[in-house]
Amino acid sequence: MSDQQSHSQGEAKPERGKVEGVGRDKIKGVFSTQTVEKVGTGTTQRKAIQKTYWFCEEGKEDLIQVQPLNKNYVPSGPSRAVAKEEFLGKFNPEPEFYVQTVYPKMRELENTIKRGEDHREAGRVYSAELEFKEATTVDEENVRANFGLGLTYLDRGDAVKANDIFERLVNLEAAFDQEHKHLFNDFGINLRKNKMLEQALEYYHRAERLEGHDENLFHNIARVYYELGDLEHCVEYLKRSLQLNPGMEEGKLFMEYLKKNGYVTVLPDGTEKIDPNPDGIVGSGKGKGDGKPIDVDGGAKF
Template sequence: MADHSMTTPPKEHAQQTKERIKGVFSSQVLTKIGTGTTMRKSIQKSYFFAQELDDGNIEVQPLNINYVPSGPKQVLSKDEFLDKFSPEPEFYTVTVMPKMRELEKTIARGDRHRKRGETFSAEMEYGNAVRVDEENVRANFGLGLTYLERGATDKAQDIFERLVKLEAAYESEHKHLFNEFGINLRKSKMIDQALDYYARALELSENDENLYYNIARVQFDRKDFPKTVEMLTKALEINPEMPEANKFIDFLKSKGLAQS
């Protein structure tokens, strides 16, 4: 065993935190075109935005034709990532980073307009964002909420159908948005859509008392009182202290709609 007694002065303490991987990387795939004597090989280069996660794995997302990250994300081990991808630092700093920042600014302007009740200006900004990245979660939620707030239910239906298919819409970072969207669907009398939407959310987050509570509100609007009680019971199984669910149950009991 090595001797750990110090016979020389300690060296300066090295910085423990090294910079995480973040930027644009390319991946090359060899494809074969044609058959027999006409067959030729072609190298196809694709670009991805990559960032290192807390656990050391790397999350990669393809760039779309507008040079912003869009579409499904994939998580790779660092070894696999470094084996398959090559850094493109100049492309990231000169092209992709400015595009990403501009997209964020556009969405932020849309958010500000929507909070002020300036729905047409909000719609324009969110629409510009969606044209750059049609799968951007914040832009789609913002656009959908703007349509609901001004009663444009046909347009809201299109956004609803897009959001239901986007798994990223139900990630924890977007939780306040998907809750707000579901509540607005219900308030806009889009009851069936609200139920479909919450059912999709439950597939991805089944231990969320707020989801069960929100479904209970929808079932109450449908006058399906047994289902309302069932959803509230599930919410209280997860969080027995949830005040809204307890008040709702007490209200139903006072009206004879739930067993005392």
């Protein structure tokens, strides 16, 4: 966040922790940067110092991840990497501000999200909704809070509100980070199960552009295409999934189902024939087996 008021915090060191295998402290805490801006015109013009606060944490290869604080004093929005040498020259530690204000706010937000997740897991969807809404009020772009709120709406079958959350999440790159993959997977599967198939497909393809190669992601894209009746793309993505992981049990079951019910036929020359309507009944959406769609989702990665 930015303001015109400076904080006199002394020269205490920011929170630090040991860098594994190196034996030195790593950077973590709240820091500030300052810019000088001209205010007014003519004889009334003066210079004002604009201070911006950041939550900063040292990562790998001497890069510092910096994320701005929002008006509620919690890290929010996209982070960026700053080279350590540049960071040390431009960023000033604000240890007291971190300890007295920012850290308690971060803990409070974390506890609110955790209560929401506990409520949702126990089936208390309205209590979960209240907690997640409170969390998104503090940090509108918080990934866990948005996922939690979206999943809660999907649990309730509220497609309209779930779609609002989908629109928000699909534009948040942080939603597709490694640390959020299990949440991402749950949300995509629940979109599909709530028959929000186009949204689920857009969601998964957004992940595909960022992730590139993941057998569980490809498997779940195949599931959506299957339910949309697009067997060619279904088989394409299922094969891509099994190429990455030939031993994936869910993928093998899915392919066996498609072959058993006549959607995929192996010809004498070894080629495969794809038939989206093996019974010859246009629009039936059923195979010539028991007619029950397979219900096997990909693993927790996606």
